[in-house]
Structures are given as structure tokens and as C-alpha cells.
Amino acid sequence: MIAGLFNYWIVIVLMMAGLYIVMSSGHLVKKIVGLNIFQTAVFILFISMGKIAGGTAPIIDSAITLYSNPLTHVLILTAIVVGVATTALGLAIAVRIHEAYDTVEEDEITAMDAQSLHEENTASLAAESDK
Amino acid sequence: MEFLINSLLLLMLVATVFAIVRLKRLMIGVMLMGFFSLLSANIFMVLDAVDVAFTEAAVGAGVSTIFFLAALAIVGRTSKPQNATRTFVPLAAVIITGALLVYASFDMPYFGSHDAPAHNHVVPRYLNDSPNEVGPPNIVTSVLASYRGYDTLGEVGVVFTAFIGVFLLLGAGTRKSGVERPAPPNVQAESMRQKVVLREVSDLLIAPVLIFALYVQWHGDFGPGGGFQAGVIFASGVILYALIYGIVPAQKVFPPRKLAYFPGIGFLLYALVGVVSMMRGGNFLDYGVLVHDPLHGQHYGILIIELGVGITVAAVMINIFFSLSERSL
Numbered sequence: 001m002i003a004g005l006f007n008y009w010i011v012i013v014l015m016m017a018g019l020y021i022v023m024s025s026g027h028l029v030k031k032i033v034g035l036n037i038f039q040t041a042v043f044i045l046f047i048s049m050g051k052i053a054g055g056t057a058p059i060i061d062s063a064i065t066l067y068s069n070p071l072t073h074v075l076i077l078t079a080i081v082v083g084v085a086t087t088a089l090g091l092a093i094a095v096r097i098h099e100a101y102d103t104v105e106e107d108e109i110t111a112m113d114a115q116s117l118h119e120e121n122t123a124s125l126a127a128e129s130d131k
Numbered sequence: 132m133e134f135l136i137n138s139l140l141l142l143m144l145v146a147t148v149f150a151i152v153r154l155k156r157l158m159i160g161v162m163l164m165g166f167f168s169l170l171s172a173n174i175f176m177v178l179d180a181v182d183v184a185f186t187e188a189a190v191g192a193g194v195s196t197i198f199f200l201a202a203l204a205i206v207g208r209t210s211k212p213q214n215a216t217r218t219f220v221p222l223a224a225v226i227i228t229g230a231l232l233v234y235a236s237f238d239m240p241y242f243g244s245h246d247a248p249a250h251n252h253v254v255p256r257y258l259n260d261s262p263n264e265v266g267p268p269n270i271v272t273s274v275l276a277s278y279r280g281y282d283t284l285g286e287v288g289v290v291f292t293a294f295i296g297v298f299l300l301l302g303a304g305t306r307k308s309g310v311e312r313p314a315p316p317n318v319q320a321e322s323m324r325q326k327v328v329l330r331e332v333s334d335l336l337i338a339p340v341l342i343f344a345l346y347v348q349w350h351g352d353f354g355p356g357g358g359f360q361a362g363v364i365f366a367s368g369v370i371l372y373a374l375i376y377g378i379v380p381a382q383k384v385f386p387p388r389k390l391a392y393f394p395g396i397g398f399l400l401y402a403l404v405g406v407v408s409m410m411r412g413g414n415f416l417d418y419g420v421l422v423h424d425p426l427h428g429q430h431y432g433i434l435i436i437e438l439g440v441g442i443t444v445a446a447v448m449i450n451i452f453f454s455l456s457e458r459s460l
Binding site: 003004005006007008009010012013014015016017018019020021023024025026027028029030032033036037040043044047048049050051052053054055056057058059060061067068069070071072073074076077078079080081082083084085086087088089091092093094095096098099104105 | 134137138141142144145148149151152157160161164167168171174175178179180181182183186187190191194195198199201202203205206207210211217218220221222224225226228229232233236237239240241242243244245247249250253254257258261262268269270271274275279282283286289290293294296297300301353354355357359362363444447448451454455458
């Protein structure tokens with residue numbers, strides 16, 4: 001049983017480590033690192049499910065009779081390239097946030113937002129009392 | 132033996148991830164991510180997924196690490212230490228979720244089993260009939276480009292959309308491109324061009340990398356490879372040139388304003404094959420009707436759409452690299 005499910009358990013450990021980084025870290029780039037780890041865990045899950053004991057890479061040859069599952073390979077191959085494109089999009093958003101706030105720490109950004117909201121509110125209150 | 136190598140690599144992967152979780156210095160964390168990707172590429176290789184291993188090695192260990200480094204150069208290299216409440220709640224959530232997933236894993240078919248549901252349904256058809264229906268010996272290419280052509284068109288569309296997003300956020304080459312700006316003096320002194328070993332080795336490597344990308348592009352029917360891998364490898368050759376010789380010479384070879392059209396051109400080339408096959412009386416992306424012989428038609432169709440994929444992926448990766456690195460100048 002341990003041999004049969006070992007891959008899946010490792011996948012779960014990796015996935016949870018990625019999720020932990022996303023939740024615990026306040027740094028936006030580190031959050032994207034966590035998402036990447038989570039994503040790679042999903043890749044390993046799919047490829048593990050596609051493996052057949054004694055099989056070989058799915059490239060047809062007359063000397064070979066047993067191939068691993070090509071469908072999971074196709075799904076993950078395209079997912080990897082899409083993954084890097086979306087990672088770059090996330091990084092671009094982090095860079096823009098850094099240009100606007102001069103920080104990418106989540107709690108500092110929230111504090112700045114709260115402060116500017118507070119200033120807006122007091123300004124509008126003052127304007128109303130003037131009327 | 133195979134299982135032993137697989138388990139050892141997986142344990143190394145777990146060790147790398149724990150190191151990344153604990154690190155405060157993001158620079159090292161990102162470097163470890165490159166190592167993490169290389170390890171997972173090895174695991175894919177052991178698990179017979181040669182095409183996936185190829186892609187992961189080119190994307191994860193190469194291009195994606197560069198993107199992270201470029202972003203870190205802008206946003207700073209260290210993260211703040213977290214306070215205790217920020218670690219306790221996520222830790223509890225993660226342990227509970229992990230325990231539930233382990234409980235669910237007992238229902239999974241065992242690793243390597245021959246009769247798992249994933250191997251039934253459409254897969255036997257791919258394995259038995261694709262040499263007569265589509266042609267290429269590499270079944271991954273047949274499934275990717277022909278049986279699941281719609282799906283791949285969608286994936287190229289997602290890559291294109293992500294590029295549009297980066298383009299709108301950062302502007303690919305719209306700010307400083309085309310202008311020969313004198314580099315800041317301290318950058319000049321520390322330029323990688325001055326490092327003899329780096330310069331000579333990359334001089335040796337760049338041309339073979341680009342040629343290898345073309346080989347991967349056109350040989351994807353017969354061995355591991357195809358448009359996705361070729362695009363990333365080609366882009367990594369160009370990125371290597373830009374890293375060593377600076378972004379201005381690289382943008383002379385690939386002017387960003389013109390390069391920004393290519394993701395769309397590749398996507399449209401792919402879609403055009405579908406439209407042409409409809410005009411010849413077949414279904415969308417049914418390559419069999421392109422020429423008189425269905426197998427030849429499949430071959431031409433796959434070659435053209437793989438070219439479209441390669442153009443889109445390479446142009447997107449180079450563009451994103453230019454946008455990110457221009458911001459850090």
C-alpha cells in the first residue's frame with residue numbers, strides 16, 4: 001500500500017506546503033512562488049496517474065507493446081506553458097503594485113489603503129459639516 | 132529500481148520545498164525554485180513523460196526563474212518575518228486539508244496499476260489507432276495537435292491573453308524601446324559582458340540553442356518536442372543574449388513593437404488552419420481534408436499549427452522578459 005500511494009502522499013505534502021506559503025507569507029512574490037509549488041504538485045499528481053508499471057514513453061515503436069498514458073502528458077505539457085504565462089502576469093501585477101505603493105507586503109498595502117480611506121472619509125465629513 | 136529513483140527524487144523535492152518555506156531571503160528561494168523544477172523534470176522523465184520533462188526543464192528551470200529574478204530586482208529581495216498568528220491559522224488549515232486529502236487518497240488506484248480508470252475510455256483508441264488515423268509516432272503530438280486540437284488552440288489563447296495582460300500592465304517595449312539609452316555607469320562596470328567565462332560560454336551556446344529550438348520544433352512528430360517546447364527554448368536563447376549583452380542590442384534584433392504582433396500572428400495561423408479545413412468541407416481543425424490524402428493532410432496540419440504555437444510561445448516569452456527587465460532599468 002505504501003508503495004502504491006507514496007507518490008500521491010508526496011504530492012499532498014507538496015501541495016500543502018505551497019498552500020501554506022500562499023496563506024502565511026505577506027510578500028506577493030513569495031505567494032506566487034507558493035502557487036507555483038502547488039501547481040507543480042498537481043503536475044506530478046497527473047503524471048503519476050498516467051504511469052503504467054513496465055510501460056514506456058508513448059512514442060510508437062514496433063519493438064514495444066506497453067506505453068504509459070499519453071493523455072495526462074498532453075494535459076500537463078500545455079498546463080506548464082500556460083502556468084509560466086500566468087505566473088508572469090502575477091509578477092507584472094506585483095511590479096505595478098510596487099510602483100504604486102512602494103511595497104509588496106500585504107499588511108503594509110492594507111494599512112495604506114485603510115489610511116487613505118480614513119483620510120477620504122474625514123475629508124468628506126468635514127466638507128459636509130461645512131455645508 | 133525505477134520506484135527507488137522515483138521515491139528518492141520525490142523526497143529531494145520535499146526537502147527543497149521545506150527549505151523554500153523557511154527561507155526569508157527570496158533570492159535564494161527563487162534559485163531553489165529553479166532546482167525544484169529541474170528535480171520535477173527528472174521525476175517526469177522517470178515516469179515516462181518525456182515531453183513533459185522537456186517542457187518543465189525549459190520552462191521551470193529556465194524562463195520562469197529568469198522572470199522571478201527580474202521581478203525581484205524591482206520589488207526587493209527579502210520578505211518580512213511573519214508574526215505568530217499568521218503562521219498558526221494557515222498551519223492548522225493546511226494540516227486539516229492535508230489529512231482529508233490523505234484520507235481520500237486511499238480510494239486512488241495504486242501507482243502504476245494497469246486497469247486504472249485513467250487508462251480506459253479514450254486512451255486505448257489513441258494508442259491503437261493514432262498511427263493509422265493521424266500518423267506521427269509520438270502519440271503525445273497526435274493527441275495534442277490533432278485529437279485535442281481545440282483544447283490546444285484554447286491553451287494558446289490563454290498564453291496570448293496572459294501576454295495581453297502583461298502588455299497592458301507594463302507595456303511591452305512601449306516605454307524605452309528603440310531608443311539607444313546610455314546605460315547607467317555602475318551598470319556598465321558590472322555588466323555581465325565583462326565576465327570572460329560567462330561571455331565566452333554564452334557565445335558558444337546561443338547559436339546551438341536557437342538551432343536546437345528549430346530541431347525541436349520540426350522533429351516533434353517523431354520524438355519528444357513540439358511548438359510549446361521549441362518556443363520556450365528559442366526564447367531562452369534570446370534571453371541569454373539579452374542577459375549577457377544587454378537589453379538594447381537584443382531589442383535591435385527583436386524590436387518589441389514588431390514582436391508584439393507575433394503572439395497574435397501565431398494564434399491566427401493556428402485558427403486559420405481550422406478555417407481552411409472548414410472551407411474544404413471538413414470540421415474545424417479536421418486536417419484530413421487539407422490535401423487529397425488524409426494522412427498527409429494530418430501531417431501538414433500538425434506542422435502548421437505547431438509552428439503557430441511555437442511563434443506565439445516564443446514571442447510571448449521574449450516580450451514578457453523585455454517588459455519586466457525594462458522596468459528594472
